[in-house]
Amino acid sequence: TRSTRPQRLLKAVQKKAIKGDPQSVISTIDYFCRHSEWAMNVGDEKGAILDSVVCEVSPSTALELGTYCGYSAVRIARLLPPGTKLITLEFNPDYAAVARQIIEYSGLQDKICLVEGASGDLIPKMQELFGIKTLDFVFLDHWKDRYLPDIKLLEECQLLRKGSILLADNVICPGTPDYLEYVRNSPRYESKYFKSHLEYTKVEDGLEKSVFLG
Ligand SMILES: C[C@H](C[C@H]1O[C@@H](n2cnc3c(N)ncnc32)[C@H](O)[C@@H]1O)NC(=O)c1cc(-c2ccc(F)cc2)cc(O)c1O
Numbered sequence: 001t002r003s004t005r006p007q008r009l010l011k012a013v014q015k016k017a018i019k020g021d022p023q024s025v026i027s028t029i030d031y032f033c034r035h036s037e038w039a040m041n042v043g044d045e046k047g048a049i050l051d052s053v054v055c056e057v058s059p060s061t062a063l064e065l066g067t068y069c070g071y072s073a074v075r076i077a078r079l080l081p082p083g084t085k086l087i088t089l090e091f092n093p094d095y096a097a098v099a100r101q102i103i104e105y106s107g108l109q110d111k112i113c114l115v116e117g118a119s120g121d122l123i124p125k126m127q128e129l130f131g132i133k134t135l136d137f138v139f140l141d142h143w144k145d146r147y148l149p150d151i152k153l154l155e156e157c158q159l160l161r162k163g164s165i166l167l168a169d170n171v172i173c174p175g176t177p178d179y180l181e182y183v184r185n186s187p188r189y190e191s192k193y194f195k196s197h198l199e200y201t202k203v204e205d206g207l208e209k210s211v212f213l214g
């Protein structure tokens with residue numbers, strides 16, 4: 001049977017990127033998605049905003065919802081200080097299998113803990129599964145109608161503390177209207193929109209950065 005797009009993306013990485021070099025894995029994926037086949041990675045333009053927020057927060061505990069092929073997991077983990085880990089959740093086993101191989105190829109497997117499963121099931125178990133108390137940084141990039149229920153779940157599970165940073169992809173395209181309305185109007189969040197474009201296109205999209213106020 002025909003290969004899948006994530007499998008073709010993985011092949012491009014294994015063929016063209018330098019093993020153990022996260023930046024070359026990132027550049028190879030961006031080139032493939034611009035010149036061969038579009039894929040739903042956060043991409044280079046929004047990726048630069050993601051990088052700047054990760055560097056500013058310099059999180060000790062970080063969570064990503066929606067690994068897909070592992071592009072943003074590599075982007076985030078390459079910037080994390082030694083001894084810190086990114087936990088990333090992906091419920092599609094085929095995507096998770098590709099992401100594991102891309103993460104391994106980049107050499108960041110010791111900084112990334114990829115867990116297969118649905119965010120709604122795993123978030124309530126995070127403290128016991130990973131021995132963490134609270135999260136310093138959360139990158140939301142999974143089903144767009146799960147953003148709002150999942151941050152409410154993070155609040156309920158006491159996984160957010162005063163100053164925790166949420167960064168959400170695709171708040172314009174495909175769009176997360178209920179999430180935006182909540183974080184922009186809730187007294188428990190201070191929110192800011194970073195205008196950008198849908199990965200590898202000229203379509204408007206952006207990232208919403210929200211600080212939990214406790
Ligand atoms: C949702 C996907 C990303 C991944 O998230 C995993 N996932 C889901 N729900 C859960 C969960 N509840 N727990 C764990 N993992 C979970 C899934 O399996 C995908 O691998 N992302 C997108 O759909 C996405 C789509 C577009 C897009 C934009 C314009 C178009 F014309 C077409 C598509 C752009 C983007 O930038 C995206 O990010």
Ligand SMILES: [Mg+2]
Nearest residue numbers: 042141169170
């Ligand atoms: Mg996205």
